[in-house]
Amino acid sequence: MEAPLPPRESGRFVAENSRDVFVDLGGVRRTAELLLAAPSAWRLESWKDLHQLNPRAADEAALNWVFVVDSLNFSFWSEQEEHKCVVRYRGTAYSGYWALCAAVNRALDEGIPITTASYYATVSLDQVRNIFRSDTSVSMPLIEERHQILSGTGKILLEKFGGSFLNCVRKSEKSAQKLMYLIVGSFPSYRDVTEFEGKNISFYKRAQILVADTWSVLEGKGDGCFEDISSITMFADYRVPQILVYLGALKYSDELLKKLLKGEMLSYGDTQEVEIRGCSIWCVELIRDCLLELIKEKGEKPNGEINSILLDYYLWDYARDHRDDMKGVPFHRTRCIYY
Numbered sequence: 145m146e147a148p149l150p151p152r153e154s155g156r157f158v159a160e161n162s163r164d165v166f167v168d169l170g171g172v173r174r175t176a177e178l179l180l181a182a183p184s185a186w187r188l189e190s191w192k193d194l195h196q197l198n199p200r201a202a203d204e205a206a207l208n209w210v211f212v213v214d215s216l217n218f219s220f221w222s223e224q225e226e227h228k229c230v231v232r233y234r235g236t237a238y239s240g241y242w243a244l245c246a247a248v249n250r251a252l253d254e255g256i257p258i259t260t261a262s263y264y265a266t267v268s269l270d271q272v273r274n275i276f277r278s279d280t281s282v283s284m285p286l287i288e289e290r291h292q293i294l295s296g297t298g299k300i301l302l303e304k305f306g307g308s309f310l311n312c313v314r315k316s317e318k319s320a321q322k323l324m325y326l327i328v329g330s331f332p333s334y335r336d337v338t339e340f341e342g343k344n345i346s347f348y349k350r351a352q353i354l355v356a357d358t359w360s361v362l363e364g365k366g367d368g369c370f371e372d373i374s375s376i377t378m379f380a381d382y383r384v385p386q387i388l389v390y391l392g393a394l395k396y397s398d399e400l401l402k403k404l405l406k407g408e409m410l411s412y413g414d415t416q417e418v419e420i421r422g423c424s425i426w427c428v429e430l431i432r433d434c435l436l437e438l439i440k441e442k443g444e445k446p447n448g449e450i451n452s453i454l455l456d457y458y459l460w461d462y463a464r465d466h467r468d469d470m471k472g473v474p475f476h477r478t479r480c481i482y483y
């Protein structure tokens with residue numbers, strides 16, 4: 145099989161050939177203007193400042209936390225919004241992605257070394273059920289897949305990288321692209337690839353967010369000082385497309401919108417599912433270009449990196465904070481281990 149197009153080129157190819165999802169340039173500009181007004185929010189330090197469950201440190205243990213979390217960072221949506229997995233941790237109830245982080249931190253507090261490869265390489269399904277137990281009657285989705293991925297990934301990390309993700313990062317020689325391809329080459333569950341209009345394409349959503357979270361947890365310094373970090377695209381999940389539609393930067397055909405409003409599921413690799421993910425990647429690339437233009441027009445210099453990672457983080461957090469406003473805009477329901 146020929147090598148898939150890299151994520152950015154895949155996004156562009158999908159956007160140029162999409163039939164049910166469209167980038168709206170007026171909405172792209174309006175979203176760039178919204179972001180321009182909030183420069184303090186989308187900065188690298190926000191990864192720790194805004195999120196109490198993220199590690200405070202920038203050391204090997206923090207990296208191994210990021211690695212386990214991003215290996216399991218997929219598919220948290222529930223059939224009914226009101227019945228979902230919730231993890232209570234230090235007095236706060238967390239759902240979705242944050243329920244995963246809360247469960248990892250709760251396990252560590254309970255003395256379970258969930259971020260140590262020699263532990264999770266041989267973890268049992270019962271132990272995984274206990275670690276990710278919900279405080280409601282709704283369990284975290286795909287718990288058996290999470291067990292498979294944990295033990296398989298732990299074994300590979302032990303065999304190839306001495307049990308520490310830091311060794312994998314160091315092999316990338318401070319290149320974000322090298323690290324991304326080292327991750328997808330070493331760990332099968334990160335191979336987020338599919339076919340569209342006869343071409344092999346890749347979104348590598350979890351591999352890209354793992355590179356981004358590595359950059360963030362190391363605060364862009366030392367082993368995390370990637371000279372090509374801005375080549376990483378937005379992470380094609382099921383939340384950022386929803387906020388892009390809400391902000392008018394992305395549009396769905398009536399037929400697709402009707403399907404999503406009915407709660408119909410899309411399978412991983414379906415044409416419309418690929419169009420939503422690919423157009424989202426390309427849409428955020430255009431928002432970033434437009435934002436850089438606006439800053440230049442204002443005669444200002446960007447303070448620090450302005451890249452698709454920070455825009456993605458900001459949009460994802462914005463979606464979390466505006467969940468109620470977005471009630472009328474559906475997210476697409478795909479059950480898979482890739483996002």
Ligand SMILES: Nc1nc2c(c(CN[C@H]3C=C[C@H](O)[C@@H]3O)cn2[C@@H]2O[C@H](COP(=O)(O)O)[C@@H](O)[C@H]2O)c(=O)[nH]1
Pocket residue numbers: 190191195198217218219220221239240241242357378379380381382383384456457460461464483
């Ligand atoms: N595009 C994008 N997708 C992201 C994230 C994150 C978490 N990153 C945070 C951690 C550190 C940074 O500070 C980020 O704020 C999770 N996801 C995806 O969302 C979905 C979960 O959504 P919900 O069901 O509402 O919790 C699921 O597909 C998950 O894989 C992101 O940043 N960008």
